[in-house]
Amino acid sequence: MRGLSQRAGWWGGALSVTFLVGCGSRGDATSPDDLPNFVQITVVDAKLGLGKSDGSQWDGLGVVPLEAIQDLAKAMSVIDRRAQIADHGIAILRTGIGMFNAPDAVGWAELVGADLPQTATRQQLVAEAEDTFLPVWRGPPTWNRVPFHASLALTGRLEDDDTPGRNDLIGNFYIPYDQLLAALRAQRVHQVQLSEQTHNQLLFIGVLVRPSS
Ligand SMILES: [Ca+2]
Ligand SMILES: [Ca+2]
Numbered sequence: 001m002r003g004l005s006q007r008a009g010w011w012g013g014a015l016s017v018t019f020l021v022g023c024g025s026r027g028d029a030t031s032p033d034d035l036p037n038f039v040q041i042t043v044v045d046a047k048l049g050l051g052k053s054d055g056s057q058w059d060g061l062g063v064v065p066l067e068a069i070q071d072l073a074k075a076m077s078v079i080d081r082r083a084q085i086a087d088h089g090i091a092i093l094r095t096g097i098g099m100f101n102a103p104d105a106v107g108w109a110e111l112v113g114a115d116l117p118q119t120a121t122r123q124q125l126v127a128e129a130e131d132t133f134l135p136v137w138r139g140p141p142t143w144n145r146v147p148f149h150a151s152l153a154l155t156g157r158l159e160d161d162d163t164p165g166r167n168d169l170i171g172n173f174y175i176p177y178d179q180l181l182a183a184l185r186a187q188r189v190h191q192v193q194l195s196e197q198t199h200n201q202l203l204f205i206g207v208l209v210r211p212s213s
Contacts, residue, residue, distance in 0.1 A: 035148060036211035041180070042142040043109050043125065044189050044206040046158065047093060048133045048170060050100055053199035058103035058160050058168060072203075093133040104130040105170060109156035113177075115147045125158065145212050148184075150177050158202055171198030173205060183209040 050072060051057050051064030072093075110122040120143050127135035146152065158170035173194045183190035191204040 035181075035184075037148060038145045038212040039148045039180075039184060040142060040144050040208075040210045040212040041111070041146055041154065042140050042208040042210075043123075043137055043154070043156075044140050044208055045134065045136045046105060046125075046202065046206065047191070047204040048103060048105060048135070048158075049195070049198075049201045049203055050093070050133065052168065053201055057101045059101040059162070062101070064100050072200075102131045102133050103160035103168070103170060104162075105132075105135040105158050106161045106167075107156055107158035107170070109141060109154060111143055111146060111152065112155055113147070113152035114149065117145065117147075119144070120146060125156065130161075148180075152177050152180060154180065154207065169201075171202035173197055173202060175205065175207065180207070180209050183207045184211070 050068060055063050055066045057064055105125070105127045107125040108122050109125055111120045123139075123141035123143075125135075125141060126138045128138050129135070154175040155173065157172045159167040160170055161167055171194065174197065175192050175194075179190070179192045183192075189206045189208050191206050193204055194202045195204075
């Protein structure tokens with residue numbers, strides 16, 4: 001946990017800055033006819049909201065301005081449509097680490113869908129570091145040779161570890177096939193926007209989907 005140092009004026013300036021984004025257009029790496037039968041799926045990282053949906057901090061006392069939470073999520077959603085998160089959006093979250101008490105993300109993820117192999121079991125999401133809005137998952141959790149068809153989805157849950165107390169829910173998430181397909185076509189880590197599913201508490205989860213023999 002970190003001390004609260006809240007500067008309301010900072011938000012107006014930070015969030016009014018134009019988010020600089022690339023067009024992100026690389027063209028489709030795959031056409032419908034050459035989609036792989038199997039893929040490898042990796043859950044790489046996450047981007048967490050600056051506070052809880054009620055405006056309280058993840059840990060400790062104090063508030064996070066609701067406007068700041070909503071504006072940040074809104075700004076980042078525009079970027080997501082280009083399948084990119086601008087460096088400036090990440091900078092806001094990094095700066096937030098010094099201003100608000102960041103969570104200690106833990107959780108799990110699992111695949112759902114038809115014809116999944118027995119090896120496609122639930123995997124734990126353990127952050128490399130505590131107290132961060134930008135957790136990177138240890139491992140990272142990866143499933144190999146996953147049948148790739150329209151019934152496939154990735155689901156899971158993130159909590160803020162408050163041991164020995166009761167954890168705070170960050171969010172339950174569901175990433176459908178079309179987003180996994182977008183990740184496959186992106187040929188790099190694809191940030192899936194989840195803020196609408198989680199009341200702006202879980203902004204994105206980064207997934208990597210690659211063809212698997
Ligand atoms: Ca907490
Ligand atoms: Ca905590």
